[in-house]
Amino acid sequence: MGTYIAIAVVAVVLVYVLAVYNGLVNQRNRVKEAFATMDVYMKKRWDLIPNIVESVKGYAKHEKETLEGIVNLRNTAYDKMSQDDKIASENQIEGALSKLMALAESYPDLKASQNFMQLSSELSKVEEDIANSRKYYNAVVRNYNNAVQMVPSSIVASIFGFKEMAMFETADRENVKVQF
Helix, strand or coil: HHHHHHHHHHHHHHHHHHHHHHHHHHHHHHHHHHHHHHHHHHHHHHHHHHHHHHHEEEEECCCCCHHHHHHHHHCHHHHHHCHHHHHHHHHHHHHHHHHHHHHHHHCCCHHHHHHHHHHHHHHHHHHHHHHHHHHHHHHHHHHHHHHCCCCCCCHHHHHCCCCCCCCCCCCCCCCCCCCC
């Protein structure tokens, strides 16, 4: 009789471990999916940058340093970046694009340019998509990290090597000041 009880306890523990393991795999895959979704929008913005810079170049020739800074940020091969590199690059590009858009405010002819208006509108839409996907990504990462850190699932997570994942946080930035 004692043997049956021991077998039943082992079976229950085994089923529990398998259920927790599968739940952790599911949550880890949701984190990967959430990042992939956000990555699509970041890549779309990445591809918009040269067009925006070119449209600004004609109007703001003496703003060479700002434009070159954005181009240099953009020159990295996006597809070859790691997830951490993409997040770091994202923060730098976000700041650089803020400077660029503030710069555009100083050029009424540029603001009135149909090409710039279209690119600016498209960029605004992509920025909104990135912000929404960042919120979703961080929520999914929070749920995953909770499962990895909370007892008893943390025991299963440590046994099978599940590690905490980083949230997508924006870098602290100062307000953009454009001076001539």
